[in-house]
Amino acid sequence: MANKVKLNDSNSTRVPAGDLQKQLLSIFQGVGTPEHHAEIAAKVLVSASVRGVDTHGVANVVGYSQAIENGVYTIPQQTKVITESETTALVSGGNGIGLVSAYEGMEIAIEKAKNYGLGMVSIRDGHHVGMVAYYAMMALEHNMIGMSMTTAAPAVRPALGARKMLGTNPIGFAAPAGAERDFVLDMATSTVASGKVGLARRLGVPIPEGWAVTNEGKAITDPPDGENDTWSLNPLGNTREQGSHKGYGLAMMVDILCGVLSGGGFSSQLARGENMSWVMAIDIARFRDVDDFKAMMDDMIGELHATPPMPGEDRVLVAGDPEADAMDDRLANGVPVENGQYAAIKARAAEVSVEILI
């Protein structure tokens, strides 16, 4: 099924995460990225692959390094603070690698939260940030709650509307647990992330009704080409009666925090590949004892896990569970890289004349 790429021994190659990190680092450096930025970009991409979020994983190094080479991304980049207060910063990503500006933006937010309890950074002049929850998760090791959002060029229709006007505008949210695994939510505000439609198209399988519609309002089941303007993804909720105004409203919220607060522009003003972002950190200890907080998180997660499942389902999950499972397996056994992508990464390494490490 199109929900997850099922990687196995015949269609993929297991590579240790450490080697992937080195390979990506060398490719980014090979096109002129300064080492510390190449480290960050590689780390975020490898983390996505380790967590099973393959659409945002290591293979993207090919496209990113090409964008650097052809000048779409500006390298070396500077994450520049335009305005700043105790708790806030407006930052320019300098049209560089989006992963780097979001990472450095979250570092600023965490630093401010350490000093003042809260930190919030809105980032303009940015590009693709990859797996958005990565930045929210950066707060966890500081015993903070993290939030992150990012916008994109139009792919999703507003409720009642018949044209794509909003990005899939995803939201990340992370809160630390104690003995249980951390709560990590990472969701597009559309019914489905656009990568799933592309994946179904590549696999040649139909998509379920509810994911996408034509401009005439007809349900689409044959996965369409993302480049054409005759169809849209549905906002989360899909239909008026099932709450499409909610997914639409959340997408606008993301546009406001990322695009309007930063001045970088809202979805329909963005060209493909432009992404504005927003991150926040909340220091839990300013409110209550962190251990008490984590103990209550554990209670809540335990209760949710204990919910009797629907007939036919194994168990109830909590956001972050599938990714943590993938991480446990992949750190121990290596990260499966789909064979086509594996070849593409190696070819790219050769192209930019760096050592092949995978």
Next chain:
Amino acid sequence: MISTIAHMTSKYIHDHGENNDDHNNTGVHSPPESSAMDGPVITSMKETSVALDYLKLNESNSTRIPAVDLHKQVSAILQGVGTPAEHAEITAKILVSSSLRGVETHGVGNAVRYSEAIEDGTYTVPQTVEIISETETTALLSCGNGLGFVAAHQGMEMSIEKARKFGVGMTTIRDGHHIGMVGYYPMMAVAEDMIGMAMTNASRSVRPALGARPRVGTNPLAFGAPAGKERDFILDMATSTIASGKIGLAKRLGVQMPVGWAVTAEGEPLTEPRGDRGEDWSMNPLGGTREQGSHKGYGLGVVVDILCGVLSGGGYGAQLSGGENMTWTMAIDIAKFRDINDFKAMMDEMIRELHATPPMPGEDGVLVAGDPEADFEDERSVNGVPVENGQYDEIRVRAAQLGVEVFI
């Protein structure tokens, strides 16, 4: 009779974070909209449709009252059961705002049951909103088990004050009760040229994705941002597919619910609206099914529980009894990021572009969150707030019962 609500939902599709799904467990009387829906005369599918989202009040089933008189009446009733004037005024202001904005389920009719909850000791009045811990930008408050409105209002005032000084302010509130229309609190920030957010949790009524029992509240969230010439963006949404008030409305109207709103513990769609809470049925999280993203509505519901219940220590949905609600507020000072007029100009552009989106066949136009409520407010501020006749009587009877002046 039309067979399902599916065809009836009006173009005014907002629902208003119904965290008052607890009435049946509280010992507090049923929400007043129960009587309100006895009245409307449904003459067509379109009429029914409007009735389901906003009570279709007209000259024969309701009485127009100037907002200022409603405010005096609600305040008098709350003071009549011992609420200090200042707290009664705050609560009246928020209830009247809901009625003005067409959010009848959270409006003035609720004054009756709140005053009963005060009288029977469910709410502690007079209440002290205690600051348990505080920093430059954050505060943990206790509502003191009093009126939820009072603590949520103070929480947002503190968030705004902190944001003015340091950029962002955040409060989380424990020991609380129902805070009414959650969208009210972000609007307080919007009035100060800030972005506002508020959330509130509630006792279990919604199932987790893949789960077969209610474990999360309808846990609404609200977000407001100021526009310039256009109307402000005000999002106010339950994280379930549908606010629980709509199920109550369907029951009172005697119509079926569409598939997708609720399920039995066996996973069968529930189309017969239920008036009770129990382990044998649940509302669906936003998304409805696994394939359509139920983990997203569920995830958002848990986010609300974390910020309201776990960060405050007041408890998450599954720990709350009916009528208990923990709350979270945040204010963001826009000017700390960029010029406020530039921000508003870009908001205007975005809103205009969305309004200009070609609508789906059969739809009149594309709306932006807050549009329907602003339409109501414009009209009702001028012509008075229609109060459904049953509620109108209840409010007057309650006033007389308490020996306070009848203003309406």
